[in-house]
Amino acid sequence: MPLESALVWTPVALSADLPVASVIPARLADAALAVWRAQDGTVSAVADRCPHRGMRLSHGFVRGEALSCIYHGWRYGKSGRCLAIPAHPALTPPETIRVATYRAAERDGIIWVTASQEAGAVPAHDGFLGLRSVTVAASPARLAASLGGTLDGSVIDGTIGGVTARLLLAPSGEEGVLLVHLLIASGAADAGKIAASRALEGLRRQAETATITGEAA
Template sequence: MPQNIAPAWIPVALSTDLPVASVIPARLKTASLAIWRAQSGAVSAVADRCPHRGMRLSHGFVRGEALSCIYHGWRYGKSGNCLAIPAHPSLTPPEAIRVATYRAGERDGVIWVSAEEVAADMPSNEGFVGLRSITLSATAETLAACIGADLIEDAIDWAIDGMRARLLTAPSGEDGALLVHLLIDSSATKAQKIAASTALETLRRQAEAAANRGEAA
């Protein structure tokens, strides 16, 4: 199991961003991942690199319960093993050909990844729904300071015009970027969703401005 991301559940995407039979990229500190959803709906996470020629698997495609590389079509299962090599249809791929896998799952509309084989339960966000995700150049502490809220286990509770909202944060890449998922009350109206999305953009500008001034770093 790869050990280059933190040993805890990390929010990498919203469930709505990963339809059935699709794959998306995710960046975490020193790990680039391909997150994919099989036809059955199961979510998997693998290193974003095909062992054959190094092509990003997040550029690939999902058919049934397998993820295929866009380059030469090498097909991988949920456990990371190579299932088939189109150029050699009669060959049974050896077990040594496999892509590194991460533990993945989803709860309350959020997709989580863990580097641990056995981890605690995924965090609960019952009563919220995912609205959108952004990446910004500021720390989670700076983000929390901008709205006068507490950062608790990489989550920030936020009231937007009296409506409940929550920000889930995770480091994204080696450049210090921060991935932020906005969750809002599941009873929110369309107008409230628009207002929340606008508020998030304003918060992004405030946090990046504060980071540039060296505040709450």
């Protein structure tokens, strides 16, 4: 089963990577997203394309509770509706001007997005905290083998840098490349966090080298 088919909620970023009043690009299997955090701390996800001229909204900026396109400043609220058009300050934008929205949620320091209105509860990863995210040009099986961990759908459990770890896998938008979020045991000391982060770089090189050389997983 393709990775994206196994995901209803997709882990698109770590909470720490999205400060208040900021926006970042993200990805579902078949959609480019702009994920943004309003001044009140809530996270929203929208299609990464301004309806006006097609500029990426992930290049935009957040002011208060709205996301603005960097090109002509069109402002969008959490519902996706256009709130204001700076070139026409007296105009109330019609309801039809809006950007597609996706369900977004946070849990255990992870930002999740889904395109499904029927998606259930956001996955729980109690006892872990998000450390960092990287892309890896390898299959889930190859990555699990390189770690010496166990693969269950889009989750790999194992030990990295001497620390209990969990890898959450998601589509990166590039064929053959995974977005990998490293979670480690929440009680890990600072030295363990540093060791795990460094070990992740070694794991990536090992998995990608094995992919190139065709080593058995």
